[in-house]
Amino acid sequence: MRNVSIDLLDDTPRPVVAIGTDYPDGRLLPRHTHRRAQLLYGATGVMQVSTHDGNWVVPPQRAVWIPPGVAHEVLMLGVSTRSLYIEPGAVDLGNRCQVLSVSPLMRHLLMEAVEVAQEYDEAGRDGALIDLLLHELARSAHLPLHIPLPMDSRLLGLCQMFLQHPNAHQAPQQWADQLHISLRTFNRLFRQQTGLSFSQWRQRACVVLALARLAVGTPVTRIALDFGYDSPAAFSTMFRRVLGQAPSVWLEGVK
CATH class of the missing domain: 2.60.120.280 (Regulatory protein AraC)
Structure with missing residues (x-):
């Protein structure tokens, strides 16, 4: 039907x-x-x-x-x-x-x-x-194409802003400062709320968001620069670490 x-x-x-x-x-x-x-x-x-x-x-x-x-x-x-x-x-x-x-x-x-x-x-x-x-x-x-979101409203707001403007250079200390808590407390809260460390979540989010852009033909270089990576190679290394394949290999699999 x-x-x-x-x-x-x-x-x-x-x-x-x-x-x-x-x-x-x-x-x-x-x-x-x-x-x-x-x-x-x-x-x-x-x-x-x-x-x-x-x-x-x-x-x-x-x-x-x-x-x-x-x-x-x-x-x-x-x-x-x-x-x-x-x-x-x-x-x-x-x-x-x-x-x-x-x-x-x-x-x-x-x-x-x-x-x-x-x-x-x-x-x-x-x-x-x-x-x-x-x-x-x-x-x-x-x-692993899920971006878990926290229930804590303050942390959720920061996560949602990241998803709108992903930046590979954002550090947990920046988020901890915005929440007015120590880095140690932030790391504990983040893992409790999402099941991932901050760096794991940041990489997962970048990969998942990149997939949508790759699928519609956005060049890897453009995505890498938009997400704050120093080079396409650095982005590809991170992508391979999360999904086990380079972006080019992943794209070949969906053609």
Whole structure:
């Protein structure tokens, strides 16, 4: 099925409803929830997903898992999606959003799934296709493309400002000074609130934000300079440290 709202199909008596949707560039889906879990796959373009506790950037040909009942907002940047709306209990990938890799087999299954009938034959070929798709989903690898956000309002404000204007040279002492606390107290608070050290969070944020720009063709040199890195090589080294691949290799994987 294509370009149909899940609200019209949510009561379908099947464990999975598959829908393909084409979005205009820059379309923002305001915060909403689904009764079913959602696997949101972008065949093209970049998706930016936000919830109350973090942000995720989903590069082309990756997917994001959104558990049932989790309020989320999605910015679509030139995206054609394939979504699976999955009954709670059919597969469980946890109660928090996460970006997932998509194997070539899973990619083909997703493209095919949107062509099956709404009330597909569960004992036939279409039912077997959906079952295999759920098996592939259950074994998908998690990608570190989550920027956790703190609950502390003062710290949250600093994190949000960083996401608007990332700067690789910002030091924890600068943030501690703005919060009027010691560096030691700041480091402890930051890890308690985000699960990462400040330097780990800063690098993760830069990588995730860079992915969205890489996917739309921004040169690595431009990104490196905009983010405050001394050279493209320094940025690439950091990128490789976080994702295990250089930016050029990562881009080859999404073409």
